Amino acid sequence: MNFEFIELEQIETLKTLEVLVSEVDVYVNQSKNYVRGYGIVSEWNEFLKETVKLSDFVPCGSDGLPMKEPKESDFNDVPNYKMALHRYKKAKQAVIFEGWESCIPLSHSIKNDKGYKITIYKKIGWCILDIPVHSEDSMYYSSIELPKKPTYSDLAKATIDNPLKFRK
Secondary structure, X not given: OOOOOOOHHHOOEOOOHHHHHHHHHHHHHHHOOHHHHHHHHHHXXXXXXXXXXXXXXXXXXXXXXXXXXXXXXXXXXXXXHHHHHHHHHXXXXXXXXXXXXXXXXXXXXXXXXXXXXXXXXXXXXXXXXXXXXXXXXXXXXXXEXXXXXXXXXXXXXXXXXXXXXXXX
């Protein structure tokens, strides 16, 4: 994600364009900086059109699957370990959302600290977002089927009541 007009720290959570526009409207009215306000909205609109990738939530390898942090004890020699560690650190830097981990190593299913789960079924083209619902007796999941290639706009709409946090 490369924002020309804004720093990632200024936008802490994934928002729909409608929510962002209302916040930018306040900024523009106070600062009278219409060009910057338009730029923020335009950049955000482009970001929301991008397709959701697992690598935006957890470090992933070139196969698109989540990676585990390498341990030196798993390697026969130091150069291979250092190479694997370098790849892992680079993949970790590409993560833009905080608080996510792989449910099962090497799977297309991730969860976050709020209890959300995202499962991407690549072969059959499904993406399921499971949102925890707490009742008096128990907790269950409400499942939302997102489009085959979900965008950040789709994800923002589905998580509007409890938005996903960006990594700081």
